[in-house]
Amino acid sequence: MHFLYPYFLWALAALAIPVIIHLFYFRRFKKVYFTNVRFLKEIKEETSSRNKLKNLLILLARLLAVAALVLAFAQPFIPKGETLKSGINNVSVFVDNSYSMTATRQDIPLLDYAKDKARAVIGAYGEDDKFQVLTHDFEGRHQRWLSKEDALSYIDEIQLTPVVQSLDKVVNRQHQLFESTEGNRLSYLISDFQKSIMPSEGWKDTTMEMSLLPIQSKQQKNISVDSVWFDGPVPFLQQNNKLVIRIRNNSGEDAEQVKISLHRDGQEKPVGVRDVPAGGTVTDTVSVTIEKTGWQEAVINISDYPIQFDDNYYISFLVPDTIKVLMINDGGEVRHLDALFRGLKNFSMTSQNVNQLQYQQFPAYDLIILNDLNTLTSGLSTEISQFVRNGGKVLVFPGQNADLNNYNHFLSLAGAVPFDNANKNPREVAAINTDEYVFSEVYVRTSQNLKLPKVQLSYNVRSSGSHAGESLLSFRDGDPFLSKYRSGDGQLYVCASPLNPDVNDLVFNAEIFVPMIFKIAISATKQKKISHTITNNVIVETDNLRKAGDYVYKVKNDRMEFIPGQIPNGNKITLDLDNQIKTAGFYDLLLDDQLAGKLAFNYDRRESDMSVYEESQLIHITAANSKVKVMGETLQANIEGSIIEKDQGIVLWKWFVILALIFLLAETILIRFFKS
Incomplete structure (x- = not known):
């Protein structure tokens, strides 16, 4: 004794x-x-x-x-053989308040059970001990020591949160506060211990004693809208825009007759009814025809019970009013391109002479076409390559008497393969890459009757593995006629022949020329986010539309309005929303009180996976670390007594009283x- x-x-x-x-x-x-x-x-x-x-x-x-x-x-x-504790106890209690804790046991949410266990843990210690109450929110007020009374008050205030932290981050957060004080370091993690938030290699920290309190229910069925995306770089007006929907079954039983629907413009459109295998996914596609330009909102919904936080998936996207094209020429052929763009709705083409350019206007255009220029000045090469790296698209048709040194300097700046020499032998295009976006789904089948371009003058392309682009059209000998390169955030398209109809009949091949120019113009250099995930550190990158002055971006919906942190970076701006977003849905992005964009936010889908580590599995996982103990249901039945016995052995003072x-x-x- x-x-x-x-x-x-x-x-x-x-x-x-x-x-x-x-x-x-x-x-x-x-x-x-x-x-x-x-x-x-x-x-x-x-x-x-x-x-x-x-x-x-x-x-x-x-x-x-x-x-x-x-x-x-x-x-x-x-x-009882363990190290005995004396002095001040520093007790950190983590309460899992994520959406997985909405699962019920005996019709009571798991979060209520967790809060009761947290109160019992704190009640097992004395008035002189210090306490930390931690949740997934990672708020600043949680990162300090509290009295026993204040800690119990904090527990009463805990609410569900859309934010999800991995448990190794939780433990690191506890460790940071423990470093600032002396005494016993005691960590309690009260959670359902979902597999999606557990550390992959367990806990290696041996400076504090950890106790795991699993609060779990019978595993419930949960079907979720896992992700949604457009099958194409950008949705476009009056086009058959394919929206891909992935549904996930997060339980161990097959789900039958899951109803999927699309809500847009105040109307509900049934997508289909699908069976989803246990632990698997199904992908469905819905055609979205857009009748108006501007910012669009849509919600994908499924019918599922009882866990419903992940049944809706919110998306927002911009349908541009006009695709702006700049053609830079030096007296070359323009009438065919001019006629093409005049025949396309929502397109606007501006033609400028190479000697009268205003470089500062380049960012206002979606596509720049270099039309049969014989010489590229160093200034133009620099500006065009910078335009591409910043997310622009450039289509190059070299001149008949192109200065290959100038062109190769530009191509090297843009990360493309340089030209070798002029080839004046007649050549014919023989292959179309229908797997790439520009020519995908253009033809039902590529028959022998499809007329392909023939050229009298072309430029050979040096063989290079390090800068190899993607060939969209190829000659019979395999050399590229039209190549695509990625440079920075943008795209560079290089034709091996001038556009002049005297040496290239491309403009007369409408089956090739029209879809090629059209899809290059509407293609997106970078897939823009149509939704964001709610975390405690939301970062959004968007176009920088700010002019001179003190205008700032604001984020607003019908319940809140705030000014996010703003870091401009050229024609882009990064918005730091911190942890202001708590509810899934749509938010307006305002600049000078004018609509500059729409943001869609969804709850973290890690919470959708309801698979957990059960008590026996937790014991096996933590067996290698003597500092980590699992308090199962038996010990949780008398938490205060279990903690006292754990910290002090079998206590006898009550018997002596x-x-x-x-x-x-x-x-x-x-x-x-x-x-x-």
Whole structure:
């Protein structure tokens, strides 16, 4: 047996007090006058021995009562082989308040169970100990020590959150606060321990003692809208835009007849009814025909119960009013391109001479065409390559007398393969890459009747593996006629022949020329995000539309409005929304109180996977680390007692208090009922 406060044992000297009382109180004699004492002799001999026994029993009861009280204050315990804790306890309690905790057990949400367990953990420690209450929100006020009363108040305030942190980040957060203080370091993680948030390699920190309290229910079915995207770089007006929807079954049972629908412009469009295999996914496609330009909103919905936070998926996207094209020429052929763009709705083409360019206007265009230029100045090469890297698209038709040194300098800046030499032999295009976006889904089939371009002049392309682009059209000998290169955030298209119809009949091949120019113009250099995931550190990148002045972006919906952090970077701007977004849905992006964009936010789909590590699995995972213990349902039934026993062994002070009361009661009985 050990003592938590052994210095209290000095109080055993108080045992001398009842002995002294016994010696001096019970030996006092009282004089009683009798006229005749011959009848008392026999009684005196009998009662003297009874009084002596009574007094000794009273003395023994008092000694045992005092000794029991002293031992109780010394807090005796029987150690259980672990390191015993003394001094201040620094207790950090993590309560999982993610959406997976909406699952129920006996019709009570798991979050309510978790909060009750957290209160019991804190109740097991003293008023002088320090506490931290931590949730997935990672708020600044959670990163400080609290009193016992304040910690219990914090637990009452815990609400569900869309933010999800992995448990290794939670432990790191606890460790950061532990570093600022001395004393016992005790970590408690109260969670359903989803597999999606568990650390892949377990916990290696041995500076604090961790206790895992699994709060779990019977695994429930959950079907979720996993992700949504357009099957194409950009949705376009009056086009058959394919929207791809992925549905995931996060349970171990097959899901039948899952209804999928699309909500847009106040109308619901049924997508289909699908069966989803256990633990698997299905992908469905819906055609979206857009009737108007500007920002669009849509919601993909499924019918599922009881877990519904992931049944809706919000998307927003921009349908441009006009595709702006700049053609740079030096007296070359323009009438065919001009006629083409005049025949396309929502297209606007501007033609400028190479000697009259205004470089600062380049970012306003979606596509720049270099039309049969013989010479590229160093300034133009630099500006065009910068335009591509910033996300623009450039289509190059070299001139008939192109200065290959100038062109190769530009191509090297843009990361493309340089030209080798002019080839004046007639050549014919023989292959179309229908797997790439420009020519995908253009032809039902590429028959032999399809007329392909023929050229009288072309430029050979050097063979290079390091800058190899993607060939869209190829000559019979395999050399590229039209190549695509990615440079930075943009795209560079290079034709190996001038556009001039004297040496290239491409403009007369409408089956090739029209879809080629059209799809290059509408293609997106970079797939723009149509949705964002809610975290505690949301970052959004968008086009920088700010002009001179103090205008700032604002984020607003019908319940809130705030100004995010703003970091401009050229023609882009990064918005730091921090942890302001808490609810999935649509938010307006305003600049000078004018609509600059629409943002769609969805809850983190990691919470959709309801598979968890059960108690036996947690014990196996943590077996290698002696500092990590699992408190299962048996120990959770009496958390306070389990914690006290864990920290101090088998505690005996309560038993000694009871013994002290028993001995005091025995003394009272002896005094009142033991007759002399």
